[in-house]
Amino acid sequence: MYEKLESGELTYATVLKKVPYSYQNVTIFKQISRNTLKKAFKEIGGTPKIKSGPPQEELTPELILKVQNSYENYKCGVQKLYWTLNMNPKQFQISYNAVIKAAKFLGIYKEKDKSNPKAYHVDYEAILPNTICYVDIHFLKEPETLPVYGIIDDKSRYLLALKLLRNKSSTETSKVAIATVQKYGAPFCFWSDNGKENEGEFTKFLSTYDIQIRKSAPYMPRQNGKIERLLASLDKNAPKFSEFESINQELEESGKNT
Structure with missing residues (x-):
């Protein structure tokens, strides 16, 4: 597995989904996290050297204009902008990160609210037990x-x-x-x-x-x-x-x- 990851034959995305695990003399397959796999590799001598991903998409005036037009038509967030822009992939495709970059450039990107959600209470309670x-x-x-x-x-x-x-x-x-x-x-x-x-x-x-x-x-x-x-x-x-x-x-x- 180590060599296949370094050669590019396997990716973390595919490896993590199906890891053999022996339990009570039965082999089952589990999904694990990337950090768990890296920790296991370190214990046997280090993590594999993975090639960097594809080059980042260049933010061109054409991309910015398409994002702007889509936003003016739909008045939606980044996730829906990404979906609308990729509705016809044969004609035009754009990555999610490129949509975020363009949205930030246009000043329409909104950061996620990281504050704690307001307390939510169920507005009723059973009057009697076993209800x-x-x-x-x-x-x-x-x-x-x-x-x-x-x-x-x-x-x-x-x-x-x-x-x-x-x-x-x-x-x-x-x-x-x-x-x-x-x-x-x-x-x-x-x-x-x-x-x-x-x-x-x-x-x-x-x-x-x-x-x-x-x-x-x-x-x-x-x-x-x-x-x-x-x-x-x-x-x-x-x-x-x-x-x-x-x-x-x-x-x-x-x-x-x-």
Whole structure:
């Protein structure tokens, strides 16, 4: 791999997406970060020397004029300017960096707001327990990237379920949800994000038990924050066992103390 990166036969973009990883005598493929790969190379003698990328696109009067005309027509940000300018690549193409440079030259580039977002609060809360249940999946980092499924009651904040799944699928999540409903009773609704694990078999389960579904808006994880805040702390306290059932047993004990 080292030699192929130096020769240009492989790029970081392709290498990082499929790295072989052995776990419990099974080889799986994971996606890793560029820094992780560079760190591994340093441990065996240094990182490969990669050739510099393609030359930067020259900012010509023609490019500046095209960006200006597009901005006057659409009155949009850099991302949409880039899309509109590249709608017909056979006639004209421009790189994203060139659009940014031209926008800065024209004085129409706006820096991203780096300030903290305003506090967002869900404008309602369940009056009684067992009315709204929040559900979400969190991936444990050790000993392997494994999905943990949690269910929490909105009013009481009681952790109803915390289970390690075989995979991230609606079949697996519905099994945990069914066991929870059979133990505690059916709530009015389940509140989830837009993941596929909350569709398919999970939707059939909701229909069987006459339970409503509410989903957080796209890119608004704060709407599902009551369960996400809990799951975010799992990595600090997660068990370090290697066997599936051992982890599940430890998670169950952890849930009782939450």
